[in-house]
Amino acid sequence: MSLLINIEDLLSGTIVEGTRMEFKQGWNPTPIMRTVCAFANDFENEGSGYIIVGVEEKDGRPVRPVLGFDPNLFETVQKEMINYCNQIQPTYFPVLSLEEIDGKHVLVIWVSAGTNRPYKVPDDVLSRTKTYHYRIRQYSSTIVPSQEQELELIQLTAKIPFDDRVNQQAKTSDLSFALMREHLEKTKSRLFDESARMSVEELAQQMNLSQGANEHLFPKNVGLLMFSSTPQKYFKGAKIDLVEFPEGVDGKNFNEITFEGTIQQQLIDVLSYFKSNIIKEKIIKFSDREQSDRVYNYPYEAIEEALSNAVYHRNYELQDPIEVRILPDAIEIISYSGADPALKQRDFTRGIVRARRYRNRRIGEFLKELRLTEGRATGIPTINRALRENGSPKPKFDTDEPDRRYFIIEIPIHPAFTIDSDTLEEKATPQAIKILEYCKEPKSRAEILDYIGITNQTKNFNTNVLPLLEQDLIEYTIKESPKDRNQKYIITEKGNLLLSSLKKDNQ
Template identity: 65%
Template structure:
């Protein structure tokens, strides 16, 4: 059976991370079975592992051209593999594929994450007296877990990620053969040609999208999410909402575009819409040099990575859609129910983020195969670098601690575009700004400065003003700013939401600028 990606892409390391691959120059059952066990345990929910026999390596990188695996040995090795896998506790059987590359053949052993973990395997499968141990992956090695790791592995027994669980409320025939074949075509898998005469049930089994006996065969959630035309029938709220607020979230005007269908199609269509309707380019000429600079209001690759990560990491058990809010000075991408507990806000603030365990291992695999998301732990650095290269400001990552009900990425507009917008706003409201600036209390000015970044009511009253979180204090110091459109709600359609925050509007920023200029003039006069 063929693997789901081309062997060339697999060896390149661009689709599957090096930690999920192991190269063997020849068939060596002792280390191979230890690695089969480790990949099947999938300790960090990374997804499938691959052992490629017939490829030598240096420092984890394959040597090309490959050494090769004798095709005539395939049948004998597969028979031996069946016997060796019977030694695993509980029984586990990987999938094998003979792939052609560099004018030779290699044997690919595809180890999908096991549904009956944890697994044990003999340290030496060929020894007469066998000693069994659990195995897990640590970096690029298959090791015996220490006591703490073993305890954690045992706790994972019943914790199969949601996307890899069987859905007994649906049928395998609810998946689309054409969508599955479309994926195989994009990943250049040899399975595409083999699937010509396959039924939906047969193809789903080959792609590891179903589970059970023939008479009780059910689809996995990932199959319904990615390879059914209407996943919303099985998972409410599975969509991407792109909402544009030309006057901010407190404004009455907004346009909304909803993307449904298979989640990878939602992602591609939403990105295409944003690229066509939102992304703008500006050429900046300099009097002292010939070359001009080209900048974008938002670098597309930052938006692409942020939205892809939202699709990858969201909780599909919840009914909240992914939200993309296009504001006058930023784009916000919100996914529910937030970042993994192992990721701390301080890690995002430092720009050093590495997930301990992934929520949707199969969705991540498929998105990487389609090159719609980066490899392990590279998403945040990709966003930061894209903004820096474009000359934009730094992104904001909000984990919504301690509730962790959502995760928000805010991508600021490039200053060249922000200044233009601010100039237009300032021209329209100069008199209003001056008048409001003169009427604000000292406390209200402090609030305006404090909410330049989104803040909760409790944080504004207690941390900024040193007051108790009471209705009277809210009515005196916060509510008037909302009425004057100097601050706005981050979730305007749900005023009483526990995740509600307040943020300074463009007019509010203009008021602060007016106050700053007024204070400077007063200092000069005095």
């Protein structure tokens, strides 16, 4: 059988993370079967693992051109694997595929996450005396779990992520043969050509979208969500509601659009709508330099990553759709239920998020194959980077602690799209301009008031400094503790933009 993923994409590491791949120069059953067991246990709910035989490794990356695997040995290895896989407790069989790359063949062992974990394997499948241990992946290594990890692995028994579970309310024939083949064509899988001669049931099994005996074969939830014509028939909340509030949520006017169909098509359609109708560009000219800045109200990359993560990580057992709210000064993306309890609000605030386990491991695999989402734990850093490079304010995250009912990402609009000629004169008083210029470096309250020649009193602060804070022209340097005695104030991107606009108008 051929892989779902193109072998070139697999080796590139752009779609499958290094932790889910292991390279072997040659066929060596003992370490290979340990890794098969570890990938099948899928301790971190990462999804499929791949063992590539015939490839040398250096610093975790494959060495190209590959060494190669003798294709004449393929049938022999297949027969040996039957014996070795029967030694795994309970029995587990991966998929073997002979792939071509660099003018040579390599053997790829595709190990999808097992549905009967935890699995044990002999330390040495070639030894007459068998000593069994559980095996798990830790980063890029296969290890025997510690006592604590072993207990956690055992507790994962039958805790299969929702997207990888069998749905007995549907039939395998409810899957769309055309949609499955369309995915294979987009990912340039060799299985695309082979699938032309298969039935929908056979292709579903080859793509690991179904499970059971031939007479009791049922589709998995991921198959119905991504490869059925009407996923909403089985999951009422599997849709995206986009609402535009041009006057804010309290305004009378709003425009609502609902996106349905497969979840990947919903994502593509919403992103297309953003490109055509929401994202705008502006050229900012400066008086002190010739080069202009090209900025966007919302950088596309940040929107793409935030929406992809909502589709990837939402709870499809709930009937609540993903909500996208387009407000006058921000975009909110709301998904249900909330973030995993292991992730804390402070993690999102710092921009350092390390998920232990993923809610929808199979959905993530397919979205990565389609290049609709990035690799492991890159979502929040990507959003932060895209906004920073665009000169936009930082995003806000709400994990709804401690209830964890929802998760909101708020992406603020670039300040260039909130300042207009009608408000410039009101905000740009001589005193305000003086303070903004002074606060290009962090300054304390006392320093600011002394600089503009007035006493350090609350009334003077409220009159001269507080309005600039409220208008987001300056901000705290210690945001988490506004009343900190070491608090200082610094100009924001919006404040800098106001100064630049004033200088340009005065030329």
